[in-house]
Amino acid sequence: MSKNDSTIWLITLVCILLGFFAVRAFEGPKVGAEIGEIASLEKIEKLVNEKKELELKKQEMDEIIKQKENRLKEYEENIAELNTQYQQIQMEIQEARLVAGLLPVEGPGVEIVLNDRKRDSFLSNNPHIISYFIVHDSDMLHVVNELRSAGAEAIAINGTRIMANSRISCGGPTINVGKYQRFAPPFIIQAIGNPDRLMASFQQEDSIYHDLQAWGLEFQIRKVDRIIIPRYLGELEYIYAKTIQEDE
Structure with a gap:
């Protein structure tokens, strides 16, 4: 190549x-x-x-x-x-x-003042009938019952709440209210309810008001816009009464 x-x-x-x-x-x-x-x-x-x-x-x-x-x-x-x-x-x-009265309440109602008859010549001359001219426990009961019948929703006597089981009894010159309270006159009864209706109940012919006035006892009643009533301080105990079941 x-x-x-x-x-x-x-x-x-x-x-x-x-x-x-x-x-x-x-x-x-x-x-x-x-x-x-x-x-x-x-x-x-x-x-x-x-x-x-x-x-x-x-x-x-x-x-x-x-x-x-x-x-x-x-x-x-x-x-x-x-x-x-x-x-x-x-x-x-x-x-x-x-x-049950276990709460303090307030509202309109009436206030009543009950007092013994003032001493005068009639009482001085008739000392044996003096008991007719003082406020008794029965008078107090009549007043309380009339207030209840007229629709009073709460009642107090000298600041002590009155319930269905409250005792009102004679204690000599005083009146026992409840279990422990004892008051001498004058007695101030306060009731909460319709003032007009409560006032009107004592204007009826069969009212205790007329009887007390006839014996000369002091009975003053007036309407009050706001009344305060304390709670009930007593005991609410049911020993024998028992509730009934609806199906019984």
Whole structure:
């Protein structure tokens, strides 16, 4: 082989190598792009799956939250109902205490002053009938009963609350009121109720007012806009009386 032929073959080999490397240089980015595309698709698919899982978890959490909210609403409704029942019970207890006289009360009504007849010549000349001219426990009972019949809602004698079981009895020159109280005249009787109706009851022909006036005893009555009557301080104990069940 001549020197020129060797040169030609060398140049040809170099060209072939350059062409090969040129082709590889052009194909390299394409292959890399394909690999990158495959990796991107896998990543996208993974992200999509993760998104679906998160959406499912969100739905589960939303359902749990909804259940908790419904349960909380039930609790709130139950609490509201219990509060209503509690308030109703409290009102009933207060009403029972009011009826039992265990609460101080105030309101319009009348005030009555009862007193013995003042000493005069008639009493001096007739000492044996002096008992007819003093206030007795029976007189007090008549007055209290008339007040009750006229609709008095609360009654007090000299500041002592009078109930159905209150004792009013004679104690010599004094009158026993309740278990421990003893009062001498004058006696101040206060009653809460309709003032006009309470006043009118003592204007009736059979009222004790006329009898006491006839014997010369002092009987003064007046309307009062605001009367305060204290709570009953005695004992309310039922030993023999028992409640009857509705189904009995």
